[in-house]
Amino acid sequence: MSIRLSEIRFNHDPNSATNDAINVRRSNLQFGSVPEWREGVNVSPADSAAAYAIEETRGRTITIQARFTTDEPGLHSAQIRAIQPPADEVPYWWLGWMLSPFLAWPALHNYLLLIYIQRWTFAPPAVDNVLGEVRPKEVVFGSDGASGQELFELQGVRMAVQGVGAYPVTWRWQFRRRAEEPWTDIVDTHHRIYVLLRVPRAPWEQAPFTSNNTQLPWLDVMDYACLWASGATSVDQAGSQVTRAVFDLGPEVVSYDCPGGGSNHYTGVDAFTPFNCSGFLARLRGAGGSYYLNCTDCATITSTFANILGCDLSQSAMFSDFGIGVSYPINAVVPIGSNSFGTACGFNYLIFHEVAWAGDCLAADEVFDACFLVDGDSDPTRPPHTPMLPANIRFGEPGDGQYRDRLAAPAGRANCQPQPLATRVRRWVV
Structure with missing residues (x-):
């Protein structure tokens, strides 16, 4: 792989909640980490969490920051984006194989057919990422192979439509050197995005955004509050x-x-x-x-x-x-x-x-x-x-x-x- 994703910042401006995530902490004892995603550190969605306020971001373009590195000599720039991975396609060939005369054991046949029905007939429909996708952007690499903190715009954001909730978001990061080339996958990143109606009210605070401010909104509380008020608008x-x-x-x-x-x-x-x-x-x-x-x-x-x-x-x-x-x-x-x-x-x-x-x-x-x-x-x-x-x-x-x-x-x-x-x-x- 010639390009690697180093980090993602959802809350890249602690003084504002209009274009990025709000200030949060994990709990009374644990401060939140920024950047919220780091290569090799944040793996599960819960490890990379951020919260957004619908009212403050309404009508505005939400942005994130990301950094990249390359080990390819002579690569000075590339287009980079992140999309929602496509939903799995139904393997119709598998159904045809199960109905073929080659599967002679009825018990095994019925067991595999049941698995097929459960996986592909009753599987929940794919839901669009609540944060949409990351709009393509030209990223420039320095002589050391590292980019700066690149500001990316999000498109297709669905927070106001889906309402309150704690949503899983997966992005597939891709790059290409020139516009006529196909996109090449970099990595899939997984996040938990909390959608709030507005910036939290007292006793919760947004400032100062420091580790000793225990009145910053707790993600541990959002886990329950977003579940209890799921879908509220x-x-x-x-x-x-x-x-x-x-x-x-x-x-x-x-x-x-x-x-x-x-x-x-x-x-x-x-x-x-x-x-x-x-x-x-x-x-x-x-x-x-x-x-x-x-x-x-x-x-x-x-x-x-x-x-x-x-x-x-x-x-x-x-x-x-x-x-x-x-x-x-x-x-x-x-x-x-x-x-x-x-x-x-x-x-x-x-x-x-x-x-x-x-x-x-x-x-x-x-x-x-x-x-x-x-x-x-x-x-x-x-x-x-x-x-x-x-x-x-x-x-x-x-x-x-x-x-x-x-x-x-x-x-x-x-x-x-x-x-x-x-x-x-x-x-x-x-």
Whole structure:
């Protein structure tokens, strides 16, 4: 091979997210690497990951940087591109061979026919690379056989069409010396591309892009958030899908902390403590973390995972204007981890409840509550109950049939008040 690909940079401008990937890190303890692909180092898609924001890149040409080397004396330049490898062709000759009289053993014949059907009849259709392909460009080599950091444009990008997700991308890099020559393969590179709706919102940060900034968006969180909100094309849809996914973690993964009286497990008792996101990720992987959680934990998980996709949710609470000690009766609910309507751990009242909340966290703003299912029918105060996940529903005023009326019983609605001045927060991640 006369040309080799040395590296690829997806995030080649840390100060911008309009034409390239955003700033990320792998986890609380592991910083992200740039270049994201290096020859002989990054092999699997997970080893070469990058994240892009649909809104910031809309209508713009996305670019990457790449470096090459050549060991061919006298090669001063070449055209280089990267395409999506063509889908495998169906081997019709193999089917004809199986149906021929030469295959005399029925058992072997049936076994091979089954393999053929499974591989070629039920195989998933090929999906276009979410980043499209790399437009051809003339690359110049120096006297040492190395190129500079070459800026390539992408064409056929499909992020806005496919929406939120973590997508595998494979590029087949090719070169040719002159336009009339056929293309020669260099190497296939494999990447995992996270597609977000917007640049992540707080608590996630984009600056400074340094190894000690643990509030850079974590790829470990994107793994779950992009799965939960797969295909979403709006922040309301993404927030709702994340809310549903968090609630659906019960009862196998998590459950409301009835044994502990609704104690915090991944957050602190006030707004000035961090979110133990690493511990919650361990729980998702089956490697530790608390089985139990409460409303503050649910609100923090929901907003933090939704905000990494570009949603803009806070954690905020509702309680009486006379203070947290004043209770308000509630309607029947289904706590996370339960499968039937009833009280919240034997209590038919609340003194405090926290949710993921949009906007100013007031009555006119939408809530995303992964802690309780509420009754979604015309009369939430009595059976029969219709389960409704309160996601992207206005908090509302007493009597207007919105979230407040579905959570709080009629006698308690006046004491179920938004309290953003005292409780609105976005807990930082550890």
